[in-house]
Amino acid sequence: MRNEIETMKRTTPPSKNTEARRYAMIGVFFGFLFPIWATVIRIASEGNPLNLSSVILAQTTDPLLWIIDTAPLFLGFFAALAGRRQDILQNLNTELQNREKELKNIQATLRQRVEERTVELEASAAQIQKRASQLEAIAHTARSAATVKSLDELLPAITQDIGSRFGFYHTGIFMLDERREFAILKAASSEGGKKMLDRGYRLRVGQEGVVGHVVYSGNPRIVSNVGEDTEYFDNPDLPEAHSEAALPLKFGDEIIGALDIQSKDLNAFSQEDLRLFSMLADQVSIAIQNARSFERAQRALSEAEAATRQLTGLAWKDFLETVRTRGYRYDGIKPEPVRKTSKPAEDGNALTVPVQLRGQTIGRLKLKTPNSARKWTEDELSIIEATAERVALAIDGARLLGDAQKRAAREALLAELAAKLGASFQLDSILRDTVEELGEALKGSTVTFQLVNPSALPTADKDDGTARRSKRQE
Incomplete structure (x- = not known):
């Protein structure tokens, strides 16, 4: 002025x-x-x-x-x-x-x-409003992705959410194969992208398409006009695509895939958009890695549970061979022992509740009422289920206690035998104490100890001894 x-x-x-x-x-x-x-x-x-x-x-x-x-x-x-x-x-x-x-x-x-x-x-305010809306959409996508644990469900959910919230013509997620030779399309939001999924669409890393070069270099890239770009891979399933933005999906320094975004407009993406979409790609990478970690943890947990069930089953099989009474039946007067395990019969008046321990059924709790019209209440069912859980823990505790007592008795016997043998310095007394202690420990067995010349043993005896040692080692 x-x-x-x-x-x-x-x-x-x-x-x-x-x-x-x-x-x-x-x-x-x-x-x-x-x-x-x-x-x-x-x-x-x-x-x-x-x-x-x-x-x-x-x-x-x-x-x-x-x-x-x-x-x-x-x-x-x-x-x-x-x-x-x-x-x-x-x-x-x-x-x-x-x-x-x-x-x-x-x-x-x-x-x-x-x-x-x-x-x-006004233009700046509109731009700020647009950025705020995009940031809100990114936050919503990140929150939604955090709730999905399955990778097969996560990737389609992310592409659909991005496509609907940002209004893109096509959104796709590519993942690298194990040999890192191809970027394979795993999820897409457009109809053309779904056709690409059906035929197993993939791009060779570093050679085909914008996505192939992005996963090779690790740097995001914008194509303002796909018709003039030499790296763009012409796709008949996306005929209306005129501009493209591809961003690498990274976890740390490792490239795991790429986020592919395509628009119907020319020059649809700016450098500011690229920085914003890089934040979105980082959130997608974290969600994918979390889903992978969750699936690995679930597999490890399933394997551990399977191993635990197997060990529990083997332990209970050995335990049942030593138990004479398999259970008790109470008819309102007195409890009676059950000697044999029977399969549950179909009875409309009976309620059978499995007694489970670490995923293995170790028993059954059966309740039968003479009144066929009786309905078990929620409180009664809760009491029965709680009893089944507690009796499983109690029985397992008793089994473990018995095993611990057996191990303690065995260790005490071995310690006593070692003490007696260590106190003897005469060959005759060592041999006599050995057979005597083993005979006392193993009731009803005849124990014999005999010294032999190894060079005079027949070949069959040597092989049999080697086989027994190998079997014990296994």
Whole structure:
């Protein structure tokens, strides 16, 4: 504003005293009329002829004419003053008009600048609103992805969510194969992308398509016009695609795939969009890695549970061989032992609840009522199920305690035998103590210990001994 006013001052034309000169000339002209007429009147009053000598005589002899002769000077001077004032007024008026025009120009310029600034602010506000909406969409996608644990469900959910929230023509997720030779399409949001999924669409890493180069280099890439790009792989399933953005999916320094986004518009993606979509790709990478970790943990847990069930089954098989009483039956009077395990028979009046321990059924709890119309209440069912859980833990605790007692007795026997053998220094007493202690420990067995010459053993005995040692080692 100040610069424009200074420019206005510099461009104001200098004032010209045209009116002052014109007024002065007119004043001088009218001023000359006074001495002329006064001289003519003087000559006529004296009766002299009107000639030059009469004029000179009148001018030299009459002092009044001297005073009248100054009329042109005074009239010209005062007329010039009036003209000067008129010039000043005209110059002021012209300057005011010029200032008014320049002020109007300044106002128009300022108005134009305000309008341009308003348009810029509106565009900036719209851009900020767009970025806020995109960030909100990214956050929503990340939250939604965090709730999906299966990779087969996660990838389609991500592509559909991105496609619907951002309005892209096509969204796809590529994953690298185990040999890292191909980027394989695993999920897509468009109809054309689903056709590509059906035929196992894939791109060779570093050689085919924008996605192939992105997973090879690890850098995101924008194609503003796919028709002019040499790396774009023409796809008949996506005929309306005109621009593409591909972003690598990374976890740490490892590239695991790529996020492919395509639009129907030319120049649909900017560098700012690329930075924003890189954040989206990072969230997708984290969700994929979390799903993979969850699936690995689930597989490991399933394998551990299967191994636990197998070990539990083997342990209970050995345990049942040592148990004579397999259970008890109570008929309201007294409990009676059950010697054999029977398969559950179909009985509409009976309620059978399996007793399970670490995924293995180790028993059955059966309740039978003579009233066929009776319905078990929720409280009764809760009590029965809780009893089944607790009895499984109690039985397993008793089994473990029995195993621990057996191991303790075995260790005590071995310790006692080792102590006795260590106290003997005679071969005869060592042999005698050995068979005696083993005979006492293994009731009903005859124990024999005999020293032999290894070189005199038959081949069959050597092989049999080797086989037994190998079997014990296994």
